[in-house]
């Protein structure tokens with residue numbers, strides 16, 4: 603009898619280890635995988651399309667590659683198994699091709715903490731990006747060197763958890779919308795270099811580091827600070 607109990611107990615233990623193992627191995631969440639595939643599908647690229655994010659295939663029964671946490675440029679949390687970082691800079695293969703992407707496709711990534719889309723020269727009319735308010739864990743956003751315009755500003759300032767924000771060379775212009783950026787109360791770093799802002803802006807009362815075209819790094823504290831942005 604005793605032998606039996608031990609046998610049953612160890613069998614149960616083995617089964618539970620296998621099942622848990624399976625859960626961990628099945629890795630990425632289906633809705634997150636679909637979000638990545640939607641992003642890839644939204645890239646309207648013709649030159650060398652097969653070289654761009656080539657591990658992002660998502661075919662069922664594709665072995666380890668079925669798990670989007672193993673895909674290039676994707677980092678998942680070891681604990682939750684959800685995507686926490688996407689490093690999608692410099693995806694472009696042909697600099698003379700005019701392309702765009704749908705960056706609303708990332709909304710299902712609830713645990714996303716860092717998103718880097720810099721250096722892609724996306725020609726995007728940014729539509730639907732007000733949904734970005736749903737990216738409530740996003741702390742780092744790098745959008746440098748894309749052909750966006752001021753229409754992206756309300757989308758960015760809706761992501762209230764942002765700590766690091768890099769907006770260099772995005773085609774932003776006009777006077778800097780300081781009031782909108784005041785919503786980002788957790789901001790620590792903001793790069794605004796290589797845009798076409800006009801006039802001067804006072805960062806008084808904002809406790810984050812601002813990098814602008816003029817003067818390189820500037821530390822803005824509660825003391826009076828003002829930068830001429832151009």
Ligand SMILES: *[C@@H]1O[C@H](CO)[C@@H](O)[C@H](O)[C@H]1NC(C)=O
Pocket residue numbers: 646647648649699700701702
């Ligand atoms: C991508 O779409 C844009 C606008 O819709 C178009 O101007 C561009 O030529 C397209 N690019 C390719 C490579 O098809």
Ligand SMILES: *[C@@H]1O[C@H](CO)[C@@H](O)[C@H](O)[C@H]1NC(C)=O
Pocket residue numbers: 680
């Ligand atoms: C997650 O696991 C990978 C691979 O086992 C390891 O390299 C990495 O350091 C782990 N990360 C954390 C935050 O524990």
Ligand SMILES: *[C@@H]1O[C@H](CO)[C@@H](O)[C@H](O)[C@H]1NC(C)=O
Pocket residue numbers: 649650696697698699700
């Ligand atoms: C790059 O894109 C341009 C414009 O679409 C096209 O004319 C050219 O053939 C492409 N280059 C290559 C290597 O495919």
Ligand SMILES: *[C@@H]1O[C@H](CO)[C@@H](O)[C@H](O)[C@H]1NC(C)=O
Pocket residue numbers: 640704705706707730
């Ligand atoms: C962009 O992606 C979102 C989310 O997947 C989708 O709802 C929307 O229709 C897409 N927009 C375009 C223009 O394809």
Ligand SMILES: *[C@@H]1O[C@H](CO)[C@@H](O)[C@H](O)[C@H]1NC(C)=O
Pocket residue numbers: 726727751752753
């Ligand atoms: C941004 O660019 C889009 C497409 O080129 C245009 O329709 C829109 O009016 C521009 N928005 C602003 C604020 O410049």
